[in-house]
Amino acid sequence: DAGVTQSPTHLIKTRGQHVTLRCSPISGHKSVSWYQQVLGQGPQFIFQYYEKEERGRGNFPDRFSARQFPNYSSELNVNALLLGDSALYLCASSPGTGPRGETQYFGPGTRLLVL
């Protein structure tokens, strides 16, 4: 079975631009979460969506937004990019229900560099 996929793998943007990152969960998983990982740190939670509804939001500004589609794939949008947004953006999916339904499986990430 295919794991979590993310696109693009790498991205270079300039300050003030916006970016859209995409994620496809493992087949059958209904929950998608987004994390930001700055170099040298652990991932920080941004959003969680379950059954197309936002279920959690981390301490990130309104420039960050996300949505989940009927096929459970998800997009993360970041507007007005700042240099500090440079990071690895990780998407994770989980079944959402059932035994160990909360175990999250991560994709390979999107490396965003803001110049």
Next chain:
Amino acid sequence: AQKITQTQPGMFVQEKEAVTLDCTYDTSDPSYGLFWYKQPSSGEMIFLIYQGSYDQQNATEGRYSLNFQKARKSANLVISASQLGDSAMYFCAMREAFTGANSKLTFGKGITLSVRP
């Protein structure tokens, strides 16, 4: 307040030996889950092992085991028979509010493990 603490800056282990990676956590929620992930230089976070707060036994997954000491709020990862491919960053993470639809993970800062041949 830091919820997940990983204080070991870097660990070295000889190939084929066992190694313990420390993790302490802080929560007032009686229902929580603890996870360990491995992150190689490629960046992908690989799920290793899970321990639920109500699990009676320590979790094991192949060469990985979790030394769960609830009263001390510690969840140390033990890797037996280390292999060169185990060289990576290791993250401890916690999920509070044990409901299936809530999947927010809080991560520690990670520990670098280097396996020597």
